[in-house]
Amino acid sequence: MKVYLLKTKGKGVVPDYIQVRDENQSIIGYFKASNIEKGLDEIRLDDPERRKAAAAIFEKLEFGKMIQAEL
Numbered sequence: 800m801k802v803y804l805l806k807t808k809g810k811g812v813v814p815d816y817i818q819v820r821d822e823n824q825s826i827i828g829y830f831k832a833s834n835i836e837k838g839l840d841e842i843r844l845d846d847p848e849r850r851k852a853a854a855a856i857f858e859k860l861e862f863g864k865m866i867q868a869e870l
Contacts, residue, residue: 800870802842806832806860817857832857844870 803820817835819828819842830838835857839850853870860866 801867802827802870803865803867804856804860805865806857806862808862815862817860832860842870 801822803824805818805820807816807818809815815832817828817830817832817838818826819838821827828838828842830841835854838857839853844850844853849870853868856868856870
């Protein structure tokens with residue numbers, strides 16, 4: 800599945816978040832960067848290999864930079 804990923808930096812008590820958008824830029828997932836497993840469930844990524852690859856991509860995301868990825 801082709802998606803766009805964006806990691807946003809929280810301030811103070813507001814946590815960091817990751818947005819997952821589809822090809823039309825509609826948000827299909829929005830979750831705390833500290834809770835990646837919940838995010839993978841939210842975007843219905845069930846295959847263990849794909850989950851592991853996606854988690855690695857999420858960990859390496861830079862704040863404020865949108866990237867295109869294949870999950």
